[in-house]
Amino acid sequence: MTKPTWRRTIAIAxxxxxxxxxxxxxxxxxxxxxxxxxxxxxxxxxxxxxxxxRGRVAVTLGFDEPSPPxxxxxxxxQDLKQSNEELRAEFIASQQQLIKQNSELQTRVDNIEPxxxxxxxxxxxxxxxxxxxxxxxxxxxxxxxxxxxxDNNQWPGPGNNLYNTFDIDRAYLNFYYFPTDGWALRLTPDxxxxxGTATPTANSHNSSVSSNLAGDLSYRIKFASIQYxxxxxxxxxxxxxxxxxxxxxxxxxxxxxxxxxxxRYVTSTPWNYLGLTSAQLGVSISGPVKFHERTxxxxxxxxxxxxxxxxxxxxxxxxxxxxxxxxPFGSTWDFQGLGLTGFYDYGYNNTAPDNGSLNTGxxxxxxxFGHVANAHLTRWAALVHYTAEQWGIAAEYxxxxxxxxxxNLFSGNGPSVFFTPxxxxxxxxGASNPYSVQYYNFxxxxxxxxxNSRTVQQGFDVFGHLHIPQTPFRLIGLFQLFQPxxxxxxxxxxxxxxxxxxxxxxxxxxxxxIDTQNLQFYEGQQPFxxxxxxxxxxxxVPVPDTKSGAPKGATFAPxxxxxxxxxxxxxxxxxxxxxxx
Amino acid sequence: xxxxxxxxxxTGVIICFLTFGCARFASQPTGAVQIAAQPVPRVRDCAxxxxxxxxxxACNGKIYxxxxxxxxxxxxxxxxxxxx
Numbered sequence: 311m312t313k314p315t316w317r318r319t320i321a322i323a324x325x326x327x328x329x330x331x332x333x334x335x336x337x338x339x340x341x342x343x344x345x346x347x348x349x350x351x352x353x354x355x356x357x358x359x360x361x362x363x364r365g366r367v368a369v370t371l372g373f374d375e376p377s378p379p380x381x382x383x384x385x386x387x388q389d390l391k392q393s394n395e396e397l398r399a400e401f402i403a404s405q406q407q408l409i410k411q412n413s414e415l416q417t418r419v420d421n422i423e424p425x426x427x428x429x430x431x432x433x434x435x436x437x438x439x440x441x442x443x444x445x446x447x448x449x450x451x452x453x454x455x456x457x458x459x460x461d462n463n464q465w466p467g468p469g470n471n472l473y474n475t476f477d478i479d480r481a482y483l484n485f486y487y488f489p490t491d492g493w494a495l496r497l498t499p500d501x502x503x504x505x506g507t508a509t510p511t512a513n514s515h516n517s518s519v520s521s522n523l524a525g526d527l528s529y530r531i532k533f534a535s536i537q538y539x540x541x542x543x544x545x546x547x548x549x550x551x552x553x554x555x556x557x558x559x560x561x562x563x564x565x566x567x568x569x570x571x572x573x574r575y576v577t578s579t580p581w582n583y584l585g586l587t588s589a590q591l592g593v594s595i596s597g598p599v600k601f602h603e604r605t606x607x608x609x610x611x612x613x614x615x616x617x618x619x620x621x622x623x624x625x626x627x628x629x630x631x632x633x634x635x636x637x638p639f640g641s642t643w644d645f646q647g648l649g650l651t652g653f654y655d656y657g658y659n660n661t662a663p664d665n666g667s668l669n670t671g672x673x674x675x676x677x678x679f680g681h682v683a684n685a686h687l688t689r690w691a692a693l694v695h696y697t698a699e700q701w702g703i704a705a706e707y708x709x710x711x712x713x714x715x716x717x718n719l720f721s722g723n724g725p726s727v728f729f730t731p732x733x734x735x736x737x738x739x740g741a742s743n744p745y746s747v748q749y750y751n752f753x754x755x756x757x758x759x760x761x762n763s764r765t766v767q768q769g770f771d772v773f774g775h776l777h778i779p780q781t782p783f784r785l786i787g788l789f790q791l792f793q794p795x796x797x798x799x800x801x802x803x804x805x806x807x808x809x810x811x812x813x814x815x816x817x818x819x820x821x822x823x824i825d826t827q828n829l830q831f832y833e834g835q836q837p838f839x840x841x842x843x844x845x846x847x848x849x850x851v852p853v854p855d856t857k858s859g860a861p862k863g864a865t866f867a868p869x870x871x872x873x874x875x876x877x878x879x880x881x882x883x884x885x886x887x888x889x890x891x
Numbered sequence: 892x893x894x895x896x897x898x899x900x901x902t903g904v905i906i907c908f909l910t911f912g913c914a915r916f917a918s919q920p921t922g923a924v925q926i927a928a929q930p931v932p933r934v935r936d937c938a939x940x941x942x943x944x945x946x947x948x949a950c951n952g953k954i955y956x957x958x959x960x961x962x963x964x965x966x967x968x969x970x971x972x973x974x975x
Contacts, residue, residue, distance in 0.1 A: 442942020484944035572939040594935035643949045644940045699938040699949055782935035815935045818946070818964070890946045890957065 347371050361554040362543035440484040440891050444575045447885040449474035454878035456805075456829045457584065458722035459577050461620075462503050467723050468878045476504070479575070479886075482532060492540035498533035522527025530620050532589055534558045542597065552597030555612075558619050562596060562610030562633040563653045563691070564588035570645055570695060570704060571773050573786045575888035576810045576823050580708055580771040580790050585718035586655065590614035591623070594631075604640030609633060617660045624665075629657020655689040659712075671849065673735040673744065678847040685763035687712040701772035710767035710787075714794045716756045719803065722880075725749035728756060743866040745884060751850075751872045755838060758847030759803060765795040775813070784813045786823065798846065802838055802875035805831045811884075821888040829880040837871035931967045934960045 349358040350366035359366055444460070455472040460479040482502040488494050508521030535557030542549035564582045568574040582588060594612025598605045611632035617623040635651040661683040671678030688711040695704035718852060720728060727735075727750045734740025744750055759765075771787035791806040811825020840850035852865035932950035937960070940947040945956040955963075 336904065438944065442943060486944070569941045571937075572942075574942065642952055643948075645956050646949065697938065699936070699951075702938070777936070818934045818948075818961040890942050891944060 316439040329587045416876060427731060431788070436488045438484075438486040438488075440486075441889070442480065442482040442484060442891075443887075443889045444479035444481075445889075446477045446479055446885045447474070448477060448882050449884070450795075450880065450882045452879055452881045454829065454880040455720055455724050456722045456877070456880050457719060459583070459827065464505065464723055465880075465882075467725070470494070492538055492543075494537050494539065496533050496535050496537070498531070500530050500532040501527050502530065504528045512638065526748075527826070531558055532619060533560065541595070548600050548767035549597060550600070552595065554595050555594070556593045558589055558591050559594055559612075560589050561587075561592075561614060562594060562612060562631050563655070566610070566633060566635075567693075570697070570702070571788070572702070572775055573788075573813065573823065575812075575821065576786065576813075576825055576884070576886045577788060577827060579773075580693060580706060580769060580792075581653075581689060583790065583807070584708075584710070584714050584767070584769070584792065585721065586713075587618040589619040590617070590629075591619065592628070598764065604637075604642060606637050606640050608635040608637070608641075615659075615660075616658050621660060624660050624662040625658055625661045627658045629655060631655045631657075645695070645702070647696065647698075649693075649695045649697070651691075651693040651695065653689070653693075656686065657688075658686055659683060669760070672761060672847065673731045673750075673754050673849050674737050674739070674851050674853045675848050676737065678758070678849050679762045682712075682761065682763040685712050689713045700777040700779070704772070706771040706773075708767065708769035708771065708792075712763055712765055714760060714765065714767045714792075716753075716760045719794065724756075725753045728753035735853065737854075739856050739865070741855075743855075744853055745850075745866060745869055751840075751869060752875060754849045755843050755872045755875055756803065757842075758843045758849045759795050759798050759801065762847050764797065764846075766797060768793045768796050784815070786811050786813050786825070795846070798844075800833050800836070802831060802833050802877070804833050805829060811886075819889060819891050823884075823886045825884055825886065827884060828880045831876045831879065833876055835874060835876045837873050838875040839871055840868055843872070931963045932960060933964065 332772075348370045350362045351358050351369045352363075352366050354365055357368065362368065385414050388792050427627075443809050449467070450465055450473045451471060453466055453473055454468050458464060460477075462477060462479055465475070466473055468480075474677060483495040483499050483501075486494060487497075504523065504526050506523065508523045510518040510520050512518045535555050537553055537555040537559075539551060539553040542552035560771050564579060565584060565588050567579040568582070568588070569841050577583075592612050592614030594610060594614075596610035597608075599607035599609075609632070611630070613628050613630050615623040616625045616627065631654070633651065633653045635649050636645055637649050639647050641647050643647065657773055659682075666684040667681060668683065669677030669680055690710070691706055691707070691708045693704055694708045696702065716724070716728060725748075727747055731753070732740075732744045732747050735744035735747075735754075761853060769790060769792040771788070771790045775787075776785045778784065786809070788809045789806065790808070792804070793801060793804045795801055795804075807827070807829045809825055809827045811823045813821055813823040815821055844850055849869035852867050855864040855866050905960055932948075932953075932955060934950075934957070937948035937950035937955070940949050940954065945958050948955050948957065948960060951958070
């Protein structure tokens, strides 16, 4: 071993001894307190040493073992703890309440619907819209004068055989609104074809433009009413469904009979054909009387304008109508079973009061009919009817007073000279003989027989339907015999009409019928005495002859007889379509 | 004797025919009662009660609207198409 090696060995041994000692010393100095470090302070210099030594005192740095706090401090601590617990409890309670509120709010937010959706739902439940359209194809093998089947049903007069047309006979839009329980508002516009004289209109001093009004579609209100259908619900089940209506409303008879007959889209009911419209403005009450779920009485009555629904009321009077139907064995649904029905109508022609005192007439005698505008009119009907699901039949007797005028007879079409007599057919006369004008004598005869205020009408009707089993087809038919004035012997205007057809129920909304409709004036064609006609209306009077060179006081004498006074028949073959939604 | 037998046979056949008629050929079921499902009312078999918006029909003593009858028909068609 060399000297350096020896020294290195000693140095290593000393270092190891020092490390071993310092390790033990360090461990000794730092172990006394689990919460701090004990050092040794030189009391003279204040220096701190890790090791004890002379003049050094042990100093423990760090947390001393806590001495027991005083009672007041303990109480404060206790209070603080209690306060903390209370705050904690309050915080937790608030937190829970907040969570709950958030949950409820979320639920409400989830349930919130857009306003438009709520509006639509409300609208849907309270609003209904529909339509009713009658369309047809009509071909007339024979054309003649006569009443119309529909408001828009006009055809050309005699001499226009094989006239044919496609028609929209009716086009309703039905709007119903049910604002609250029991109340309903109905609005039904009717689109129809217009008739009237279309004349050119001047659009400058030197120019004019042609009218474009011929045959235009126009618009009018058929029904516009408000109704309440719980009028007598308080009285019990017997009168439940009693309804009061106000506005442009169905009258108590015509719509009822249209439903009884079931084929209004094909032809009109008897009194409707004769001129009583299905709607007027007014107020009415209708309802059933029931016992044990069966209807024994069904009625309707009301006060209405004398004007039709599309006319302007001119009178200072009103008309009253009432219908009562009695089902002796009770009816389980509308019309079911045997029914007996009576109808009465009392009213006036639609004439302004100051026209009532005016004499009226026709042609050369403007006062032939006297104060006919003041005259009242009545209509009544008695029906016996039986309705089952597969068939139905009704027989009707009608009587009226002043209820059928020449205007009613010629509502389909009539002689031009009836609506506008020739200028020479006047009290002042003219240069030509009016009695030689085609159809003038017939027109004057019609005016005489129907224009006075003492006419009495009478009619007999039968109509019904029969379902052909296992098919979608039904046989339908109507026969109406009518005497416009029973005071006239062999009245050339007496007529009957009949309709026979087959109906195809295509589906729930569409029906199609092929049918023939015929109007026949059944009296024999024999000359009609003008002297006899003058007893009803003095219209066949001499007319002054004013032509140049005529002797003073010369007149055109009326004929003694009206030849061929019975109008020609009208026959039609029709396809009628109904769409109801 | 042969004539008498033929007469008796003929008489018996005639009596049987007059007594039972065509009952043998009737299609009505015998024995167990057949229970048919209530058929869906078809508008063509119903009475027209009112034409309007909507129209009403009487079927088997009950009143239906045109919409109700249409729905019944369409539902029936769907069931038929589904093979039910």
